[in-house]
Amino acid sequence: MAPIVIVGSGLAGHTVARELRRLDAETPLVVVTRDDGAVYSKPMLSNALAGNRSAASLASADAAGAAAQLNATVLAHREVASIDTGAHAVAFTDGERLEYSQLVLALGADPIRVPLGGDAADAVMQVNDLADYARFREAIEHATHVTILGAGLIGCEFANDLLTSGRKVDLLDPAPWPLGRLVPERVGRDYANRLAAAGVAMRLGASATTIERRDGGLRVRLADGGTIDTDAVLSAIGLRPRTQLAQAAGLAVNRGIVVDRNLRTSAPDVYALGDCAEVEGHVLPFVMPLMNAARALAKTLAGEPAEVRYPAMPVVVKTPAAPLTVAPPAAGAGGGWRYDEGTDGSLEATFVDAQGNLLGFALLGGAPATRQLLTRRLPAVLG
Ligand SMILES: Cc1cc2nc3c(=O)[nH]c(=O)nc-3n(C[C@H](O)[C@H](O)[C@H](O)COP(=O)(O)OP(=O)(O)OC[C@H]3O[C@@H](n4cnc5c(N)ncnc54)[C@H](O)[C@@H]3O)c2cc1C
Secondary structure, eight states, rough: OOOOEEEOOOOHHHHHHHHHHHHSSSSEHHHHHSOOOOOOOOOGGGGSSTTTTTTHHEEEOOHHHHHHHHTTTEEEEEEEEEEEETTEEEEESSSSSSEESSSEOOOOEEEEEOOBTTTTTEEEEESSSSSHHHEEEEEEETTTTEEEEOHHHHHHHHHHHHHTTTTTEEESSSSSSSTTTTOOOOHHHHHHHHHHHTOEEETOOOOOOOOOEETTTTEEEETTOOEEEESEEOOOOOOOOOHHHHHTOOOOBSSSSOTTTTOSSSSSTTOOOOEEEEEEOOOOOOOHHHHHHHHHHHHHHHHHOOOOOOOOEEEEOOOSSEEEEOOOOTTTOEEEEEEEOTTTTTEEEEOOOOTTTTEEEEEESOOHHHHHHHHHOOSBOOO
């Protein structure tokens, strides 16, 4: 019998393998990954500099260790080039084929790159996996000033982390406030002020056009004519689900690889989860959704079909200078934001519908108990 094949060894691929092994210790299992197969928690990448953590120290196991833990074959540094859903097989870039009984796509997402001009556009870095982090850490070893493009969750977290590690930071975004997809304006502006008070140079409404080399460093040119002289540039513009493999194989693809609540794609015996997947219209590139998906999918793979449920899943933004928890309302939800300033300097924003139901919140500062209370009042994302 052909093995269950999981493509991707990130949190999604590894967690589904681990959960499957809880239910089924024996069915042959192969994990394929184009990286080195190390097991690590990706969220640690954006708060590791402050603790001067090396990439190696962030990995809890290498590929051999993962294989032993999972009673699986881990094929590291192997890239899947195509899927033949009719023949139930994947082909690697070298042409070799591997048959599967069931196939799990846990392919992650690609960082979006903004088109930049200048002779140093290729010096712009991004951090989306452990190898990127190793390169970034080495590149900024002697840097005293780092410029970040994009004030989303990842850009803000790196800004705080770089600051704590003793560097000057400029954080650029064309939008008028950071975390624009996650928080309303009032929270975004307050959050920006807190990061600025901690020392981050917030450049909102600003966008980079070119990156040039100058003596021993880089010069970022801005659309408004301004310049920033800096030692390194990190891009954190956003992520796009990796759908190309699935699309080429004829699977239904929208923003992500389209799956139902059983995590089934449109092809028989092919499943998807994590950052590459769109689960009943939800593309949620965070840890909690993929953990829930992995638990459900493991049951299905083990022969007990199970549907994924998403409870309310607030995201904690790891910026100690401005502690923030966000649970944005669903796109298009009817209602409005209300604000409450706490005597402890916290700002609580709640999104409430006409009946008074809480549909989302953003909590800047504030006690963990408040966060828990708000979370309990939220509806499930997928009940
Ligand atoms: C810096 C950073 C900080 C974050 N912080 C948080 C946080 O605080 N909280 C939170 O909830 N979320 C956070 N996230 C998001 C969270 O980390 C991701 O949602 C999650 O790690 C995605 O896991 P994944 O397994 O889907 O994808 P990935 O970890 O990207 O794994 C994809 C895997 O697919 C493999 N692969 C891809 N294509 C192929 C191919 N063709 N052949 C073989 N292998 C292939 C890759 O090698 C890799 O192993 C953060 C993300 C980043 C980048």
